[in-house]
Amino acid sequence: GQQLNQSPQSMFIQEGEDVSMNCTSSSIFNTWLWYKQDPGEGPVLLIALYKAGELTSNGRLTAQFGITRKDSFLNISASIPSDVGIYFCAGLHFGNQFYFGTGTSLTVIP
Amino acid sequence: SAVISQKPSRDICQRGTSLTIQCQVDSQVTMMFWYRQQPGQSLTLIATANQGSEATYESGFVIDKFPISRPNLTFSTLTVSNMSPEDSSIYLCSVEDPGQGAYEQYFGPGTRLTVT
Numbered sequence: 001g002q003q004l005n006q007s008p009q010s011m012f013i014q015e016g017e018d019v020s021m022n023c024t025s026s027s028i029f030n031t032w033l034w035y036k037q038d039p040g041e042g043p044v045l046l047i048a049l050y051k052a053g054e055l056t057s058n059g060r061l062t063a064q065f066g067i068t069r070k071d072s073f074l075n076i077s078a079s080i081p082s083d084v085g086i087y088f089c090a091g092l093h094f095g096n097q098f099y100f101g102t103g104t105s106l107t108v109i110p
Numbered sequence: 111s112a113v114i115s116q117k118p119s120r121d122i123c124q125r126g127t128s129l130t131i132q133c134q135v136d137s138q139v140t141m142m143f144w145y146r147q148q149p150g151q152s153l154t155l156i157a158t159a160n161q162g163s164e165a166t167y168e169s170g171f172v173i174d175k176f177p178i179s180r181p182n183l184t185f186s187t188l189t190v191s192n193m194s195p196e197d198s199s200i201y202l203c204s205v206e207d208p209g210q211g212a213y214e215q216y217f218g219p220g221t222r223l224t225v226t
Contacts, residue, residue, distance in 0.1 A: 033214060042202050042217035043153070045111070088152065090215070098215055100153040 004091055004101035012107045019076040021104045023089030031092035032072040034063050037103075038085045046087075047074070079108050112137050112205050114218035122224045123193055130189045131221045133203035138183035141206040143215065144176070148199045156201075159186050193225045 006023045013019060023032070031050055035043035047058050049065035049072060056063055062075045072089055089101040113136040123129050133142065144156040156176055157165040165178040179187045190197055200220045206213045 031213070035217075040220075040222070042114075042204075042220045045214055045216060048214050092213070097155060097158070102152050 004089060004099055006087075006089055006101040006104050008104060009102070010105040010107070012109065013079055015079060015081060015108050015110050017079055019079055019083070019106060020073065021075075021087060021106075022071060022073045023091070023101045024071045025091055025099075026070070027091075027093055028069040029072075029091035029093055030069075031098075032063070032065050033090040033092075033098065034061075034072070034074050035088045035090065036085045037088060043088055076106075079106075081108050081110055084108050111214075111216050112139060112207055114203060114205060114216060116201075116203060116218040116221050118221055119219065120222040120224075122226060125194050125225055127193055128189055128191045129193065129223060130187050131201050131203075133186045133188070133218055135184045135205050139205040139207065140183070141213075142180060142186045143204045143206070144178065144186075144188045145202040145204060145217075146199045147202060147220070153202065156188070190223065193223075195225045198223055198225045 004023055004025050033048050034046045037043040047056050047063040052069050053067050054065040060077045064073045087104045090098040092098050115134045117132045142159045145153045146156055147153050155168050156171045157167045159165045159178050159180040161180045161183050175191050177189045200222050202217050202220045204215045204217045206215050
């Protein structure tokens with residue numbers, strides 16, 4: 001299947017700092033989704049991106065659909081303790097199957 | 111977005127037994143998916159379940175091991191058969207909702223399975 005690589009694998013940041021993470025693929029995707037997963041819970045959809053170059057915000061979160069259609073970026077501004085969790089990207093290649101990234105674990109230190 | 115519930119939320123099972131996981135959606139959806147998430151790992155698609163047709167399984171997953179039912183547009187079950195400790199994972203169902211001309215997937219809370 002398609003491989004989506006996320007980086008960094010983990011992050012430890014101070015409360016109030018901004019966070020950046022990205023997701024790259026060797027294949028072109030038509031849709032990018034970003035999810036957050038808390039321990040013991042299912043992933044929750046944060047942002048959906050549909051067009052190359054698209055920049056979309058959801059509160060303190062901003063995500064971008066890369067121009068090459070092979071990558072996507074997620075930024076979190078002014079992090080707070082409840083941002084802790086694992087963030088996954090997912091890309092739609094063809095048809096209806098999404099491929100999920102390897103995940104970025106975020107720890108926010110108060 | 112669709113609201114999805116799963117039963118059970120967690121279970122501890124003995125090897126060699128089977129467990130059926132239920133997924134209920136609060137609205138009618140065409141596409142339902144079953145994923146496996148092994149400890150500390152990403153999500154791996156097991157199969158796609160459309161109402162009225164047999165499930166489509168991904169490479170590495172077979173119907174005898176993971177039989178799926180999709181009797182209507184709001185419900186599906188996944189059975190993990192003849193379990194072994196390697197089947198210990200979180201099992202997630204998801205549904206696809208059309209949004210802005212494209213499709214978004216929403217997940218249930220997951221079923222945490224431990225096989226001893």
